[in-house]
Structures are given as structure tokens and as C-alpha cells.
Amino acid sequence: MLRKTDVLIIGGGITGTGVARDLGLRGLETVVVERGRLADGATGNMHGLLHSGARYAVADPESATDCIEENRIIRDMASHCVDETGGYLVRLSDDDESYFERARRSCLDCGIDVEPVTVESVRDDCPQLTSDAERAFRVPDAVVHPFPLTIANAVGARERGGTIETHAEVVDVLLEDDAVVGAEVRHRGASGTEEIRADHVVNATGAWAEAVGAMAEVEIPMRPSKGVMVVVDFPSLDAVLNRCRPASDGDIVVPHEKTVVLGTTSAEIENPDDYPKTERETDLMAEVASEMVPDIATARVVRSYWGVRPLFGGTDADLEDGRALTRDFTLLDHEARDDRPGMTTIVGGKLTTYRQMAQAVADHVCSVLGVTEPCRTAKEPLPGRDDPDALRDALDEFGPLPPAEELASDVLRK
Numbered sequence: 001m002l003r004k005t006d007v008l009i010i011g012g013g014i015t016g017t018g019v020a021r022d023l024g025l026r027g028l029e030t031v032v033v034e035r036g037r038l039a040d041g042a043t044g045n046m047h048g049l050l051h052s053g054a055r056y057a058v059a060d061p062e063s064a065t066d067c068i069e070e071n072r073i074i075r076d077m078a079s080h081c082v083d084e085t086g087g088y089l090v091r092l093s094d095d096d097e098s099y100f101e102r103a104r105r106s107c108l109d110c111g112i113d114v115e116p117v118t119v120e121s122v123r124d125d126c127p128q129l130t131s132d133a134e135r136a137f138r139v140p141d142a143v144v145h146p147f148p149l150t151i152a153n154a155v156g157a158r159e160r161g162g163t164i165e166t167h168a169e170v171v172d173v174l175l176e177d178d179a180v181v182g183a184e185v186r187h188r189g190a191s192g193t194e195e196i197r198a199d200h201v202v203n204a205t206g207a208w209a210e211a212v213g214a215m216a217e218v219e220i221p222m223r224p225s226k227g228v229m230v231v232v233d234f235p236s237l238d239a240v241l242n243r244c245r246p247a248s249d250g251d252i253v254v255p256h257e258k259t260v261v262l263g264t265t266s267a268e269i270e271n272p273d274d275y276p277k278t279e280r281e282t283d284l285m286a287e288v289a290s291e292m293v294p295d296i297a298t299a300r301v302v303r304s305y306w307g308v309r310p311l312f313g314g315t316d317a318d319l320e321d322g323r324a325l326t327r328d329f330t331l332l333d334h335e336a337r338d339d340r341p342g343m344t345t346i347v348g349g350k351l352t353t354y355r356q357m358a359q360a361v362a363d364h365v366c367s368v369l370g371v372t373e374p375c376r377t378a379k380e381p382l383p384g385r386d387d388p389d390a391l392r393d394a395l396d397e398f399g400p401l402p403p404a405e406e407l408a409s410d411v412l413r414k
């Protein structure tokens with residue numbers, strides 16, 4: 001079997017589906033191939049925070065600025081995938097007072113709205129906040145639902161003539177005269193493979209980008225970094241809580257219906273398909289979160305899940321702790337970098353900045369293919385925002401829900 005399309009996108013996470021929708025809106029035909037279900041990778045196994053950028057404002061102001069810009073766009077264009085909870089940065093008595101001030105000022109410098117609040121008023125959203133809390137400010141953090149966001153992008157791509165193939169694994173990249181011309185795809189349950197040829201191939205396989213790069217005979221050194229999230233019963237938190245100190249394990253609590261999601265960690269691993277998951281790491285999440293909210297220590301643990309960040313390799317010094325690597329994304333133009341025309345790789349970033357990443361890829365692919373249509377994704381609402389029925393069938397078609405969404409099935413279908 002042989003198929004031909006304008007752009008073949010490998011990977012059906014938020015990045016791959018976001019690229020497909022963007023290119024579709026510019027008039028290009030796309031095919032997305034995903035080896036499992038949509039959002040099977042980091043996208044369906046993340047913490048659920050639509051970053052305001054406050055967490056990054058001190059250490060990585062560029063990232064923080066990107067986050068707040070994209071946070072505003074997503075809250076508008078994809079309001080049906082977001083719970084507008086707001087969030088707090090909270091300083092406990094042992095935390096550095098000067099860091100609190102630095103964080104507040106850095107947020108303002110990055111354009112993040114900061115509302116000074118009393119610790120008493122934080123208790124309106126979190127009655128069980130520790131008596132040890134001394135200061136807090138409010139930021140426009142929100143809760144994002146990665147599954148409907150991914151589905152909305154997939155539906156948007158389809159509305160523009162795109163095709164979404166799940167359980168379709170790329171097993172080889174097709175090379176002709178040193179150029180990438182497509183990929184060989186194995187469909188679940190089918191005998192043999194299919195060749196999908198394309199004018200351009202986008203490698204959006206996140207932590208698996210290195211393996212797909214090897215198929216195209218280019219080196220993409222990834223430093224995948226695992227993180228754990230622990231879901232506990234806790235109906236009385238209505239906003240995101242961030243511990244106001246330099247980023248460390250377990251310092252964010254995200255409300256999710258009648259539960260909260262505690263997280264997360266960052267530790268480099270070798271293989272994104274097979275890595276150690278220890279009880280010590282899961283226990284640590286409740287230990288650290290209970291410093292902010294003591295009752296979390298005795299709340300019922302519903303389950304835990306793990307995700308792998310698609311971090312691009314950096315210098316040796318960067319590698320000691322995956323968190324030190326920038327969360328900004330990297331676009332690899334393989335023609336310029338490796339003399340391998342026909343393929344672009346996109347790795348890194350955050351779910352919050354997926355639209356900006358997709359725009360960068362689509363701008364690049366369009367310039368290679370001579371397409372001059374501008375990006376429209378910052379202004380065009382995602383399917384389902386104005387017509388709630390638009391996603392209903394697709395949610396069933398692409399389900400069941402990934403770990404990050406299991407508790408929200410009623411919300412997603414209302």
C-alpha cells in the first residue's frame with residue numbers, strides 16, 4: 001500500500017496534533033501517525049498545570065514570558081479545555097523571604113499579573129493551608145485538560161482534510177538520494193507495512209525522537225526525564241498551590257475535581273519505554289505537599305502515574321539534573337544541521353507552549369514548501385469551544401482517557 005500527502009507528522013501528542021492543525025489552517029494536507037492512542041506519551045501523563053510562568057520567572061524569564069503569552073491564548077481559544085482556578089505562590093516560614101520578593105518582581109517583569117493576597121484569603125480556596133504559611137501572591141495559573149486539547153487539535157486538523165491514524169507505528173524512515181521522503185508504517189492488526197510518502201516529515205515523537213532520528217540516520221541526543229504524579233482524594237482545594245522557593249521535587253499541587261494531583265519529580269532515564277518507578281518517589285510527593293497542606297499526608301491515595309519529559313540533550317553540566325535543562329523547545333532543521341532534507345524534528349517545550357511550538361514548525365515547513373499563508377492558531381478558536389458537540393464523538397473515538405484525565409471523564413463530556 002502507498003499513500004502520498006503534503007506533510008507526514010510522526011507522533012500524536014499535543015505537539016504533533018498542534019502542528020497538524022496549524023498546517024491544515026494554512027492549506028496543507030497532513031497525516032498524523034501515532035503508535036498508540038492520541039496523548040499516549042508525555043501529553044496524557046502530565047501534571048495538568050497551564051503555567052502562568054510564575055514558576056519559571058526567576059530562573060528562566062524567557063520561558064516564563066512564553067508561558068504567560070500562551071496561557072492567555074489557550075484560556076481564550078481553548079477555554080473548554082481549561083479550568084480557571086488561578087494559583088498561589090506560598091511562602092512557608094522556613095522559605096527564603098528574599099526569594100519571595102524576587103519571585104514577585106520577576107513575575108511582574110515577565111508580564112505575569114500578580115495579586116498580593118493575605119494568607120487568610122488563600123484559605124478561601126484552601127481551608128487546610130498550613131498555619132506555617134507566611135506570605136502569598138496570586139497568579140493566573142489554571143488547570144488544563146490535555147486529552148480534549150489534543151483531540152480538539154486532531155479534530156481541527158481533520159476539518160481541514162487531515163488524517164489521524166492511531167496504532168500506526170513508524171518502523172522506518174524512507175530515504176532517497178539522502179533526503180527523507182516518507183516513512184514505513186505498521187498498523188495494528190494489519191499484515192505488512194504501509195509506505196506514506198510526503199513532501200516533508202515532522203518528527204514530533206517527544207522522548208522517542210532519538211529513535212526516529214536514528215531511522216533517518218541523524219543523531220538526536222535526547223535526555224528523557226521521568227516525573228511522578230500522585231492523585232489523592234482531596235475535595236477542598238480550589239486553586240493551584242506552588243511552593244514559593246527554587247524549583248524542587250513535589251512543590252506543586254493541582255486541583256482536579258474532588259482530588260488533587262501532587263507532583264512532580266525530574267530524574268534522567270535511559271529508556272522512555274522502560275524505567276524504574278519507586279515507592280520512595282511516590283511517597284515523597286505526599287511528604288512534600290503536606291508541608292503546605294498537612295491533611296494531604298493522611299488523604300487516600302487514588303493512584304500514581306508517570307510521564308517522560310522530551311528534553312533535548314545539553315552539555316555535561318546540564319545533564320546532572322534534567323530540571324536544569326531549559327524547558328524551551330528545540331527545532332532541528334535536518335537539512336541545515338545534517339544535510340538531510342525533508343525532515344524537521346521538534347522536541348522540548350511544555351504543554352502550555354505547544355501552540356507556539358507548532359507555529360514554529362509550521363512556519364519552517366511552510367517556508368521549505370513555499371507556502372505563504374500566515375499562522376492563524378492564536379485567533380481561531382479550537383473545535384469544541386463554541387460548539388460543545390464537536391468533540392463528543394471524537395472523545396469516544398480516541399478514548400479511553402489517559403492517566404492525566406481518568407478522574408475527569410464527566411467534566412470532559414458535559
Ligand SMILES: Cc1cc2nc3c(=O)[nH]c(=O)nc-3n(C[C@H](O)[C@H](O)[C@H](O)COP(=O)(O)OP(=O)(O)OC[C@H]3O[C@@H](n4cnc5c(N)ncnc54)[C@H](O)[C@@H]3O)c2cc1C
Binds near residue numbers: 036043204229353
Ligand atoms: C511528569 C511531567 C509533568 C508535566 N507537567 C506539565 C504541566 O503541568 N504543564 C505543562 O505545560 N507541561 C507539563 N509537562 C510537559 C508536557 O507534558 C510535554 O512537554 C508535552 O506533553 C510534550 O508533548 P509532545 O507531543 O511533544 O510529546 P508526547 O506527548 O510524548 O508525544 C509523542 C508521541 O509520539 C509517539 N511515538 C513515539 N514513537 C513513535 C513512532 N515510532 N511512531 C509513531 N508514534 C510514535 C508516542 O507514542 C507519543 O504519543 C509535563 C511533562 C511531564 C513528563
